[in-house]
Amino acid sequence: MSIETPLRVGTFQKDSRLPIEEVYRALEQLTHHGWEQQRIHVQEGKTGGGRKVVLPVYGYISPQWHENPGLWVLVGVHGEEPAPSNALAQHVRTLLMLAEAGIPILCTSILNPLGYIKKWRYPNELWNPDFGASVGDSEHVLLNEIESGPRTRKPISFDAECITVWALTQCVQHPPVLVFDHHEDEFSPEPDSPQARASYTYYHGEHGLVRIAEDVVDVLHANDMPIAQDGETAFGEKIIYGVVRNAVDGSVDELISAPRVFFRGGKIEKPAAKAVIIIETGFDPGVPHTLDQRVVAQGAVMNRYETYWNMMMHKILPSI
Ligand SMILES: [Zn+2]
Numbered sequence: 001m002s003i004e005t006p007l008r009v010g011t012f013q014k015d016s017r018l019p020i021e022e023v024y025r026a027l028e029q030l031t032h033h034g035w036e037q038q039r040i041h042v043q044e045g046k047t048g049g050g051r052k053v054v055l056p057v058y059g060y061i062s063p064q065w066h067e068n069p070g071l072w073v074l075v076g077v078h079g080e081e082p083a084p085s086n087a088l089a090q091h092v093r094t095l096l097m098l099a100e101a102g103i104p105i106l107c108t109s110i111l112n113p114l115g116y117i118k119k120w121r122y123p124n125e126l127w128n129p130d131f132g133a134s135v136g137d138s139e140h141v142l143l144n145e146i147e148s149g150p151r152t153r154k155p156i157s158f159d160a161e162c163i164t165v166w167a168l169t170q171c172v173q174h175p176p177v178l179v180f181d182h183h184e185d186e187f188s189p190e191p192d193s194p195q196a197r198a199s200y201t202y203y204h205g206e207h208g209l210v211r212i213a214e215d216v217v218d219v220l221h222a223n224d225m226p227i228a229q230d231g232e233t234a235f236g237e238k239i240i241y242g243v244v245r246n247a248v249d250g251s252v253d254e255l256i257s258a259p260r261v262f263f264r265g266g267k268i269e270k271p272a273a274k275a276v277i278i279i280e281t282g283f284d285p286g287v288p289h290t291l292d293q294r295v296v297a298q299g300a301v302m303n304r305y306e307t308y309w310n311m312m313m314h315k316i317l318p319s320i
Helices: 020-033 083-090 092-100 113-118 158-173 207-222 252-257 291-302 305-313
Strands: 036-046 052-061 070-075 105-110 176-186 201-205 230-232 238-240 243-245 260-263 266-269 275-283
Touching: 020 036, 020 052, 020 083, 020 092, 020 105, 020 113, 036 113, 036 158, 052 113, 052 158, 070 083, 070 252, 070 305, 083 092, 083 105, 083 176, 083 291, 092 105, 092 305, 105 113, 158 252, 176 252, 176 291, 176 305, 201 207, 201 252, 207 243, 207 275, 207 291, 207 305, 252 275, 275 291
Parallel strands: 070 105, 070 176, 176 275, 201 243
Antiparallel strands: 036 052, 052 105, 201 275, 230 238, 238 243, 260 266
């Protein structure tokens, strides 16, 4: 192993999330089975106790990935959402089995490890989106409405710049066709919001494949996750059958599903994923001890990756 795993950095523990070393260690098993480990980026910052810390962000690529597009799995963009990475750490065998069955796979370690160890949403900010710089922001390469240039002149942070460049490079080298970006959703304090006691799934991609996102909603519901079936989000987006389609949010998910982006001074064509599903397990921050169930729900979606892959390959019919 050429790249070292940091040890004993000290992880926020009150919600019983896994220490970050355990997540790193679990995913490192992939390299023992011939997966390539790429270092996407190294986050530098301070722990909750004020100690300086350096935390790597990795991508893992299954062996013998030649030209066919594959399945991508992203976790850990937001630090207060531990269930996705904790579930992935338990599903390394699932990933290995899928790769052995011939499905090319790319997955990441926790994309915002500094946020994870402190339970901060952003690397630089506990919660406030006005000050926080999301590591999953790609607005500086996403095209504006008239496709004349990028939406912003500069990346929101060095973290976001590194992750965006890596995702863009991988779109060419290991093109995605089906993508799962696992998140969580803290319930809104606004009593009238559809997010007050429930969450929904985001979807970017081809119309007919939204059926996969709808199945994800069913799986989350069956695993005791409350779902907002309809209504509008706080941003005025329509929720249909628990799914918000093609939201313009400037995220790396939008980047992965975009056919064109603005890069190094010009507009370029790139391989675009056909379906990107953003899974959200909702939780009330005032209710303790719900992480285990959220990990189960996230894992239940991971257990259906092969089904979703087959739905994609068999060109399922559009839902009504
Ligand atoms: Zn999130």
